Amino acid sequence: MIQLTDQPLDYAAITESVRDPAAGAVVLFLGTVREFTAGQQTEQLEYEAYREMALASLQQLVQEAASMYPLVKVAVVHRLGVLQLTDVAVAIAVSTPHRAQAFAAGQWLIDTLKQRVPIWKREHYVDGRVQWQHPSQEAAVAPVVGEAS
DSSP states (O other): OEEEESSOOOHHHHHHTTOOTTOSEEEEEEEEOOSEETTEEEEEEEEEEOHHHHHHHHHHHHHHHHHHSOOSEEEEEEEOEEEETTOEEEEEEEEESSHHHHHHHHHHHHHHHHHHSOEEEEEEETTSOEEEEOHHHHHHHOOOTTSOO
């Protein structure tokens, strides 16, 4: 399942879509709207995408992930439009035979999605400022694993 939607994400259904008797592990990642980004208080986010290009890019990511990990099933769903604090912006669910593979595949998918997929985020701050960002800008300043965030 690969989707872009303007509707709230049903992450239970997304998780169920990857469950399979061949999979001993299912991992779900949810990217949610947080209140503070780089010390700036967020009021809401707005996501836009060139749908055809973004869907093709997501399909390519899933194909690449399948060449690197023993994926049983995959779901990648990204929400577009205006999102409020705690709304789910992206859900990635993967199933694999074993847990380490599922965690690695899920992390690779979200990290690579943020670098390559043409989905842009417009941050609306409580002080009235607005800023467009491509997700790869965030990935460049994300904390290293093990660092406090």
